[in-house]
Amino acid sequence: MEPLIFDWSRAQRRNRQHHPATLGADASSPQDAAALSPFLRRQPAPLPEVSELEVVRHFTRLSQRNFSVDTHFYPLGSCTMKYNPKVCHTVAMLPGFLQRHPLEAVTTGQGVLACLYELQEMLGHLTGMAAVSLTPMAGAQGEFAGVAMIAAYHRTRGDAQRTEILIPDAAHGTNPASAALCGFTVREIPTDANGDVNLVALQAAVGPHTAGLMLTNPSTLGVFERCITRIAEIVHAAGGLLYYDGANLNAIAGRIRPGDMGFDAIHINVHKTFATPHGGGGPGAGPVGVAERLRPFLPVPMVGREQDGTYRWLTVEDCPQTIGRLSAFGGNIGILLRAYAYLRLTGAEGMRRVADYATLNANYLMACLVQAGFQTAFPARRASHEFIITLKNEAQQYHVTALDFAKRLLDFGFYAPTVYFPTLVPECLLIEPTETESKEVLDRFVAAMVAIRQEAMTDPQWVRDAPHAIPVPGGGHSRLDDTLAARKPDLRVPPLLGGR
Amino acid sequence: MEPLIFDWSRAQRRNRQHHPATLGADASSPQDAAALSPFLRRQPAPLPEVSELEVVRHFTRLSQRNFSVDTHFYPLGSCTMKYNPKVCHTVAMLPGFLQRHPLEAVTTGQGVLACLYELQEMLGHLTGMAAVSLTPMAGAQGEFAGVAMIAAYHRTRGDAQRTEILIPDAAHGTNPASAALCGFTVREIPTDANGDVNLVALQAAVGPHTAGLMLTNPSTLGVFERCITRIAEIVHAAGGLLYYDGANLNAIAGRIRPGDMGFDAIHINVHKTFATPHGGGGPGAGPVGVAERLRPFLPVPMVGREQDGTYRWLTVEDCPQTIGRLSAFGGNIGILLRAYAYLRLTGAEGMRRVADYATLNANYLMACLVQAGFQTAFPARRASHEFIITLKNEAQQYHVTALDFAKRLLDFGFYAPTVYFPTLVPECLLIEPTETESKEVLDRFVAAMVAIRQEAMTDPQWVRDAPHAIPVPGGGHSRLDDTLAARKPDLRVPPLLGGR
Amino acid sequence: MATMPFIPHTSDDVHAMLALLGVDTQDTLFEEVPKELLCTDPLDLPAPLSEMALTRLMRERASQDAGLLCFTGAGAYEHHIPAAVWEIASRGEFYSAYTPYQAEASQGTLQVLYEYQSMMAALLTMDVVNASLYDGASALGEAILMAVRAQPACAKRVLLPATVHPHYRQVVQTLLAGLAIEVVSLPYCAQGGHTLPETLEAYPAHSFAALVIPQPNFFGILEEIHLLTDWAHRQGGLVIGLVNPLALGLLAPPGEWGSTGADIACGDGQPLGIPLSSGGPYFGFMGCKQALVRQLPGRIAGRTQDKQGETGFVLTLQTREQHIRRAKATSNICTNQGLLTVAATIYLSLLGPEGLRRTAVACHEHTLALAERLRQIPGVSIRFDRPFFHELVVQLPCSATHVLTRLAQHGISGGVSLAPYYAALPDTLLVCATEMRTPADCARLAHTLTTLLTEEG
């Protein structure tokens, strides 16, 4: 294990190149120390004291202990871990963009505002929505914004009884959580055996209490909801609105538009379809798009274009019915610039190919695994951009679980697919290869799965004990104990060591 | 092993984002193809055809299979592998610097020229030389320039008989090679038992044939040449000039100036003392400084300052006696900018501390190793910034060589010291810790050396077979076969595969 | 074939893959989609650009935004960012990884998170810190939700001083809109610019779940943290400290406010090595006392052991989170601002306690010096009379908006006009000087302002 940065610390070790020149002769306390004294900290914050070389070494070495898209195949279902083009990073990090203060005169921000305005337009065209606000800072905040707009819509119409949001049981956890945060009651809708929403149940659930339905299509089960038009009719007929969880847009981008399917609101995960990085947990961005009737409620700020072609922020003064502000400034603008750059590289043709090749790769990989004897969750269905295999047979026969397969894949140099989600399918792996992976990589993944199943037959304990030596410096850890972590939470270096 | 990039190649795989728009409808051949046809290539160059993601993955993974200063202690004697400050890289990569064409109007280059001019001045002050030219592209080219200036000096004085350059036997191989390239005969001067130049031999060697002496001080044996003043007298008295190999400047920077020791010419390895990176083999830069009498011969271009404070390149028109041009343009300017940045960060105080702490670390590490029972080459001497231990006892007793120790150190996560150089000392390790390493790191290195010697006693074969599992992804290679490589040279992918 | 960047398939590959699937064209793979939903016309997007053309476009756009001399703060500060921060944080292995679900293959990210949590806990003097929230404003919203959840015995009411950043208050309003939580705005002292402890007396014990205390507040003024904290605790309310983490290099950490410390601390991490970037991405941080940990929103990394007893790291306490608890989760947050905590961790490691303290001191001294200079301009005065830190409100003799426009023409970002946010503060400017603003820079602002005011007046 790489020691903690605190372990490298020695009292009084200083990186003086990062000490700013101070005006006073002595920098140990400010000039007006007396006036400030009741408000001052009693002793310096117990941060580590390390040299710059030690910092560089420590964090460089830590980075090497990560799997990432830049180093490994990362078929994490529902997460669209595709290639993050380096140029998108480089252009977003241009000093002109980085150094601009958010509250600076708008005359200095025409460059960034032009990009954001065009991004609003492009996302609108791509999703078939009337208007877009870019401000939500991740998918979940986009969901919140969408549901809040649905609430505002009903409220504005005086329709106070709509207190329920319907959500299929396969939905991502953020959907119910976001709905709850908006004050709604969540009602689950079951899935039928083919992976479609159970229409009978839906029909039974809708009514005057229905504010809306949250859905993604293709669903998190990796299949296209064939009755989407019918579903939209049912919900709309009951007076509810339709919310689209845009996490799965990679399956349809440039091919099918949520707006055409009847959705009223949508969020987009730019850190999925638009190839912005996931950064080991973010930042992402979750722009929201809406149909005409929800336009007045879009969160602010947005970017508007004046008659003379200049751009400016639109705020609550311009949009009096807005649900309001979601972030201190304009959202994760640096990430939006990356998405903009990506879209300009692909254009319409490139976007369409995203869906085409994401779908081709998923179906090919699924077919190969089926050929190799694995069982898919919905054998009768085409895959969308992702698909589910269930290892329930393997679990029964060899007592080797989906988690064991996942851990063993790491030894082969593959990040594991999403495990145990959606919860409907037992011992499942949700596999999303994305369009940026080559056929050779998919073939090698199939070979690894077959090899692991072979091991499960002949030496199941070996698989249960995985990982053994994952390809990181030093060979990495054996399986880490989640239970211990939760039972005796150790969430920071103890104050005595690095703390107070 | 990471496959070769050629192994990922598939015919017709293309990164279209790097295809420039072409004017003609079809980009397959230029408009004036007929006129060009005798000069065209018959078929496209057989380069690999890989996707951008594959390129990023392949080279990122390869990078992880390297030890480097950013990841490991790198006590490679004579190489001064100290921390390369990130900021020096960042500022040298500013677009304004990168995008400037070398032959662009000088009015646009005032920024870079100001830096180079100031660097000339600072290096002059630091080394005690009258003037500096920055153009040599590495230490060896600096040596060439220095010796060529010495030749030009004698030639200009009509002193045609000076055909010999004297070089101590411990010198770096570039010294004799550079002298030979200038047309000189090389005469070796032996070292005495204390590591100093044998004065008797020197005295005997000098004469009317002597063009000069090449020396570094401290020498490559890691000790300070105590009789340097006497040596200078002897050589000067014989009509020769004194050349300083600046690779060891880290030992004396800010403390002792080669000019004060009597040297007439000097080169500086900015990729050592001035913390520019070594890049896995370069680029470096080897500025040359000279005493007044050699000033007219400095290589061009240099940077001059006009009355009005503007800067411009000085060329052969300005310096009619120059030895001439060494590179197509001004040398490795991006590297010189890094050295400039480093010098501005340290200033005079920081520079002095470089020598102080490089010397402290070397002496401390040497003392610890001696305490632990290792034998140094010159037990009576202080170390300079580096020192030599000889493992001849270990080799005799356990049949474990310096090379075996070196390879085994890799398993411990330390790059190996320089082995078998200087050739005078049997089974030697030339160890240079540099000033940017902490005491803890040195202590851990000593512990590793002790552990390896312990292994050499109890299980020598284990050491002879090292490395076993160096901390790179996958655990790395066992010992690689140099003999096979030289006997059956395999220097490229065969033309059939990736070639013609 | 036209442009299709980033897709590695050769036509041979496509044929082989379709053959295995037993279909003729890729279109067949969309056969389950109702025909009428498939787009036939090309979308109305601009034509694809080569990377070369894109780079040129973006360089032109970025140069349009090129830097003013920045005296604007108001929640986002131009600090020096050591080059090593982003050189390392941008490394592909950090940049292109997902949330570390497979701990064994994600030790890099996880250990950094654990170190981040440790450093922030030390800086805030809090027991626990999460692995980040979106930004300071939404973190404040989450803190309020958390306090209300943790205080079932109290009224669903929160006391929010008007000295909190106006945008933060707007975000709180948006986030709480659907829930029956009352947000009471506390007035500020017209003279001191701080929250008067007296104004709290209207709120009896258990009539509110929490009191928010910003330090420094939006005006740069230092609040009476100790008095306010102890008062709130006496009334059975929790205290939420909203702080600038860089200021904590010098100022008392929330954990040391009053006799027992604030219960929750939150804020925006931007000052810790994050570029201004027109407003984001930044990151929100949140810490709390041990007793509140199960109410904490967001991801948390924990230290544990592997089968060999070796120390390692995992995401933990996930039963608080949406993917397990769904509608009952402590928050809907999923993707957070991970990469920025990597940057902040590197930043804090490079600065260390002394670097952070000196940076805070330098910021404050530059602002003091700036105040001194501005005060000497005829017609200009310092608006509030209480101690401030690193940011202050200046009274002008004319409209601040106009002055700002003119300053921008002279290449200076001169601060924020407060009139749009506070009716009682016409002709005022919120200005700040960080460690980046040299005495010469401050002189330039003072000089330009003097000239402008003379010309106008």
Add this chain to the structure above:
Amino acid sequence: MATMPFIPHTSDDVHAMLALLGVDTQDTLFEEVPKELLCTDPLDLPAPLSEMALTRLMRERASQDAGLLCFTGAGAYEHHIPAAVWEIASRGEFYSAYTPYQAEASQGTLQVLYEYQSMMAALLTMDVVNASLYDGASALGEAILMAVRAQPACAKRVLLPATVHPHYRQVVQTLLAGLAIEVVSLPYCAQGGHTLPETLEAYPAHSFAALVIPQPNFFGILEEIHLLTDWAHRQGGLVIGLVNPLALGLLAPPGEWGSTGADIACGDGQPLGIPLSSGGPYFGFMGCKQALVRQLPGRIAGRTQDKQGETGFVLTLQTREQHIRRAKATSNICTNQGLLTVAATIYLSLLGPEGLRRTAVACHEHTLALAERLRQIPGVSIRFDRPFFHELVVQLPCSATHVLTRLAQHGISGGVSLAPYYAALPDTLLVCATEMRTPADCARLAHTLTTLLTEEG
């Protein structure tokens, strides 16, 4: 203690270390140095800057140098560099490693070198390529030395066309000054701008060791490579091809010149992903036929096996080098330009055969289009009548130096004036347009030039 960046020692450390050494002060460690040699006064260097101050200074300096629209080539070309090239080449593990002496701990660098050698060999159609030399000019010098060594039976004479870059010829002169090697300059054809095969007839068999052939030559003109190569071979001379590697995306590689190909190929690698940077660092490349490999200067990586039979890479054939052969080495080169070959290898991988070909085509077509536009300006003509590639000489009606100054004032780097280098070419300009110069850019140059010439005339 004052500023001492990058030194990790605490005073406790220093005390402990001195104690172990049994000395009181660090000064004692210098006791072997004669007293009078130790500097007592502080050196005359500027005071240390913080990283913040340095960054600001360098930003200001860099912005002084900010970009003109570049039509200047003459051995250094502004090409598009994919972002991935330097994102990866700058990674610390490549950037901060030494020459890979310990192969097992340096497989990253070594494998890249092997791949570099393979790609360059394929591009040049040479059997072997070394791991880089300093730059194109010094590589030409090394190639000449190599040819002379390899041809002991020939006169120590080399034929060097005047169409070779003048700076390269100057460097050759410097490098050969101490050795008795005669460099004969071959004149160029006043009309065609190329080396006339007829001029060679003066040189009988074995009267020279090698003939250098630049392709394209300094004027952008294509030489009669096949005729020249075959002639030189007939005379028992070696052929050194001096080439632009990017042009080889389209042009015949040296290995295919004439009936048996050039013997040595060299040049500057700058066009392959290396920024202009005012002239360096670039890198020199050199390849040769198998028979000459033991005369090749510089480092070479080779493929071998480890004890387990696994493939790996080492530096090899070191007996050619200075650290073994010392005064008898093939060259004094030690440190080369390794990192730039990493960048070039990534560049070539990203472009691939088709990308390289299209880039070469685009460069050439842009230059053709530029030529067409310039030709239409009254008083302007194309100087030579032979086919050119991607660069050309333009005849102006007035002094080129003056025109260049005026163009620079309009933000355009308009090429190189040839008069200082070639007395017979007054009022001429060497211009080029790479794939970066759009038709609109070319129109801008033509338009500006037209205006300037009208104003003047």
